[in-house]
Amino acid sequence: MGTAKNNYNYDVALSYDRDRQCETHWEEENLFIQEYFSCNKYHAILDVPVGTGRFFQFYPDNSRVVGVDISIDMLAQSQERAALIDNSDIFLMLSNAEKLAFYDDSFDIVVCCRLFHLLTQDERFLVLKELGRVTKKTILLQVYLSNRSEILYAFLTKIKKLKDRFLRKRCNTELKLKPWSHIMSYSLTRAQLKSLTSRTGLSVIKEYGFSCYEGNIVSFLVLNK
Numbered sequence: 001m002g003t004a005k006n007n008y009n010y011d012v013a014l015s016y017d018r019d020r021q022c023e024t025h026w027e028e029e030n031l032f033i034q035e036y037f038s039c040n041k042y043h044a045i046l047d048v049p050v051g052t053g054r055f056f057q058f059y060p061d062n063s064r065v066v067g068v069d070i071s072i073d074m075l076a077q078s079q080e081r082a083a084l085i086d087n088s089d090i091f092l093m094l095s096n097a098e099k100l101a102f103y104d105d106s107f108d109i110v111v112c113c114r115l116f117h118l119l120t121q122d123e124r125f126l127v128l129k130e131l132g133r134v135t136k137k138t139i140l141l142q143v144y145l146s147n148r149s150e151i152l153y154a155f156l157t158k159i160k161k162l163k164d165r166f167l168r169k170r171c172n173t174e175l176k177l178k179p180w181s182h183i184m185s186y187s188l189t190r191a192q193l194k195s196l197t198s199r200t201g202l203s204v205i206k207e208y209g210f211s212c213y214e215g216n217i218v219s220f221l222v223l224n225k
Contacts, residue, residue: 007183014071017052025218028210029113029142032220034058036140042108048097048136053078058087064089066107068094085148098126102134110135113142117185117216121192129200132225139223142209144216145209146187187216201225 008016020026033055043063047055050067053075059065065080067082067090069075075092082090095101097115116124131139197204206222 008071008074010073013071013077016074017054023213025213028218029220030054030058032208032210033111033140035115036220040109044107044109044183045129046100046102046107046110048100048110048112048131049064049074050078050092051114053081053085053090055089055111055113056081061086065091066102067092068095068097068100070094098123098130100130100134104133105136106134108136109138109140111140113140113220116141116188117144118183120186121196124188124192124196125199128196132200132202132223135225137225139203141221141223143188143193143219143221144185144213145193145219146189146216147201156199193221197223 006206037058037060041060043060045059045063045065046068047053047065049071050069053067056065056067056078067075067078067079069092072094075094079092093101097112112127112131115127119127128139128141131141163211191206196202202223202225204221205224208220208222210218210220212218
């Protein structure tokens with residue numbers, strides 16, 4: 001996960017929300033979190049990776065929120081947002097999700113959004129195991145579920161990135177690429193998801209599927225111990 005420190009630098013962090021707000025599933029994610037926490041009240045909430053703190057506004061007013069991110073530049077953005085929220089009980093921490101500095105069962109719920117597509121299957125296991133350790137019961141996990149095989153997805157992604165790099169050099173100009181086009185992503189199949197939950201002792205209680213993004217179904221999973 002160390003590459004995230006470089007991938008999510010100052011420039012990326014500064015424009016992170018603006019670059020993604022045009023995505024259909026960005027608003028769907030916001031609405032889901034807003035509705036979920038309006039119906040389910042939790043006191044101790046862990047948000048990892050917290051990113052720019054986009055979900056702060058949806059958490060209950062009396063909750064204690066801890067936001068964790070591996071990028072200090074993303075944390076700087078979330079710090080600015082936290083200052084605007086009428087909830088003074090927000091604490092931010094620089095940390096790797098594979099090794100969190102919290103006791104077992106420290107949180108009522110863990111929110112993990114836009115992370116798993118950036119991780120290899122081995123890294124996912126380490127992160128999910130750690131999230132399961134620090135939550136008392138529930139994890140809200142956002143994923144991009146793919147119907148394609150992991151090998152095919154990785155191959156197509158690599159070909160696209162090589163093509164973009166070649167065209168940039170040949171044309172000697174900047175292409176209109178997505179701001180995150182340089183960041184490697186990995187598929188998550190249902191078979192891989194089943195393996196992860198089985199190995200970490202977690203169960204998928206409910207799946208909320210949204211729009212389709214680059215051949216993947218954008219989903220929020222409710223996981224319980």
